[in-house]
Structure formats: structure tokens, C-alpha cells
Amino acid sequence: MTKSATKHHLRFILAAALAVGFSLPLCSTARADHDWRDECHERLRHAKERIDRDAARFGPHSRQVYHDVDRLDRERHWCREHHADWDHNTFDFGIYVHPH
Numbered sequence: 779m780t781k782s783a784t785k786h787h788l789r790f791i792l793a794a795a796l797a798v799g800f801s802l803p804l805c806s807t808a809r810a811d812h813d814w815r816d817e818c819h820e821r822l823r824h825a826k827e828r829i830d831r832d833a834a835r836f837g838p839h840s841r842q843v844y845h846d847v848d849r850l851d852r853e854r855h856w857c858r859e860h861h862a863d864w865d866h867n868t869f870d871f872g873i874y875v876h877p878h
Contacts (some may be wrong), residue, residue, distance in 0.1 A: 813860070818853075818862035822869045824851040829874060838873050847876055 828851060832842040850869070857864055 786796060803860040814857070814860035814862035815864075818857035818860065818864055822850065822864050823854060825853045826874060833873060844871065844876075847874065850874060851876070 790813070825846065829843055829846040832840065832846050836842045854864070
């Protein structure tokens with residue numbers, strides 16, 4: 779092998795290594811996002827159960843229920859941040875929302 783052929787092969791190998799090195803970080807962004815719907819549903823279900831328990835124990839307009847509804851609002855916010863939708867007919871009516 780001549781000196782120029784060896785130099786050509788080294789350039790090719792270096793260029794290929796650089797191409798792979800620059801393209802690998804881009805490949806990781808092509809993966810699908812995690813599906814958070816089940817975790818969202820569990821978070822909302824637990825918050826709803828807490829509201830139901832405290833409403834039965836302290837009354838629907840108690841400070842405990844208002845605190846629980848605040849927590850449910852935070853869980854809804856978590857779901858929105860994770861692009862997970864929930865059953866609005868189950869979690870977004872009556873005692874489960876703050877009056878405006």
C-alpha cells in the first residue's frame with residue numbers, strides 16, 4: 779500500500795468516526811415518549827379517594843377537603859406536564875374542583 783493510499787484510508791476512517799459520533803446524540807431523540815396515562819390515572823384516583831374519605835369524615839366544605847382538592851389540582855398539573863390525559867367526567871366535576 780502506498781503512502782497516499784494509507785493517508786486516504788485514515789481520512790476515510792476519521793470522517794466515518796466523526797459522522798457516527800455526531801449522529802448518535804440525534805438518534806436518542808427519535809425514541810417515543812413514555813406513556814404516563816396509567817400513572818396519571820393512579821395519582822388522580824388516589825387524590826379522589828382522599829377527597830371522598832375526608833368529605834365523609836369532615837364534610838364537603840371542610841378545610842381538609844379544600845386541601846385535598848388543591849392536591850388533586852397539583853396532580854392534574856402533573857398530568858398536563860407529562861402530556862397524559864385523564865377521564866374528565868370522573869375527576870373534573872362537583873366536589874373535585876374549586877368553585878370559581
